Amino acid sequence: MKNCIRNVALLLLIVLLHSAPALAAPKFSFRLGHAVPEENAYHYGATKFAELVEAKTNGEVHIDVFPNNQLGTGERDLIEGLQLGTVDIYVGSTGPMGGFEKRFLLFDFPFLFRDKKHVYSVLDGEIGQHILSLLDAKGMRGLAWMENGFRNLTNVKRAVNGVEDVKGLKIRTMENKVHMAMWRTLGVDPTPMAWSEVFTALQQGTIDGQENPIPVIYTSKLYEVQKHLSLTRHVFSPAMIVVAKSVFDSLPEEYRTIFAEAAQEAALYEREVCDKMENEFIESLKQNGMEVTTPDLASFQEACKSVYEEFKGELDEDAGLLDQIIAMGKE
Ligand code: EAX
Numbered sequence: 001m002k003n004c005i006r007n008v009a010l011l012l013l014i015v016l017l018h019s020a021p022a023l024a025a026p027k028f029s030f031r032l033g034h035a036v037p038e039e040n041a042y043h044y045g046a047t048k049f050a051e052l053v054e055a056k057t058n059g060e061v062h063i064d065v066f067p068n069n070q071l072g073t074g075e076r077d078l079i080e081g082l083q084l085g086t087v088d089i090y091v092g093s094t095g096p097m098g099g100f101e102k103r104f105l106l107f108d109f110p111f112l113f114r115d116k117k118h119v120y121s122v123l124d125g126e127i128g129q130h131i132l133s134l135l136d137a138k139g140m141r142g143l144a145w146m147e148n149g150f151r152n153l154t155n156v157k158r159a160v161n162g163v164e165d166v167k168g169l170k171i172r173t174m175e176n177k178v179h180m181a182m183w184r185t186l187g188v189d190p191t192p193m194a195w196s197e198v199f200t201a202l203q204q205g206t207i208d209g210q211e212n213p214i215p216v217i218y219t220s221k222l223y224e225v226q227k228h229l230s231l232t233r234h235v236f237s238p239a240m241i242v243v244a245k246s247v248f249d250s251l252p253e254e255y256r257t258i259f260a261e262a263a264q265e266a267a268l269y270e271r272e273v274c275d276k277m278e279n280e281f282i283e284s285l286k287q288n289g290m291e292v293t294t295p296d297l298a299s300f301q302e303a304c305k306s307v308y309e310e311f312k313g314e315l316d317e318d319a320g321l322l323d324q325i326i327a328m329g330k331e
């Protein structure tokens with residue numbers, strides 16, 4: 001009998017020792033924030049990143065994902081949180097980033113990108129890596145490019161088939177001066193606003209519309225407060241995984257490599273999810289009552305050409321990259 005109890009105790013001890021790493025508290029715990037609902041592609045990418053890091057570090061690094069602006073009141077606030085230490089990792093668009101490093105405005109010029117093949121030939125090449133590297137001087141480490149997508153206009157007032165149809169609309173924009181200039185040039189009244197405030201502003205009628213990629217429009221249920229969707233695809237909105245530099249520098253070298261590899265893998269996964277959503281959700285928006293038009297984009301492109309001359313100077317020594325991107329789109 002004694003032998004039996006001893007053997008059971010020995011077996012339990014072996015099991016506990018083997019499961020010890022999984023039960024041990026993680027050496028590092030970080031908070032990742034984003035501004036959209038859990039149904040959005042960002043959340044898929046963020047949780048994939050967290051899972052990959054935890055698996056590759058044998059549980060020694062744990063990342064909690066906080067969706068829907070839980071760590072801040074919109075993307076600019078979340079990015080500021082990286083600098084203030086209230087946010088460890090950010091997943092979100094580059095929209096407000098031009099206010100931290102103005103050369104991020106490079107991607108905000110209207111109708112700059114021909115299609116996603118063109119987009120990723122830029123982001124995954126030297127230009128994209130160079131722009132990410134600029135964040136080091138701003139207390140952040142840009143790890144990888146995710147996808148928000150081509151931005152489209154929604155509004156409550158009227159169908160949009162040509163540039164003349166947008167005149168006089170009050171449209172929410174991101175806190176981004178190139179986007180605001182584009183809409184102002186088209187005769188729109190641009191209203192910069194944090195994403196967390198947009199649904200209520202649309203509901204109350206303080207703005208007529210907004211512009212975002214299809215996955216954001218659908219997962220944020222804008223069909224409940226917007227009637228018209230116009231497939232303008234006027235700007236491609238990149239997204240990113242960015243770590244606070246203080247966090248990244250606190251990691252052992254092997255974990256920094258793991259962060260970089262996991263971010264790249266999660267980003268490629270998120271782009272696939274986002275692309276699939278973009279294709280599927282237009283039909284879902286129609287089924288939820290939205291009227292969808294494909295406007296004459298030439299009228300839009302012609303009307304906002306002046307934005308290039310107005311803002312190219314903001315890019316300083318990197319202004320030549322704008323011409324490079326345009327040339328890559330013609331290859
Ligand atoms: O990143 O603020 C915006 O319009 C962004 O596209 C949205 O938060 C997703």
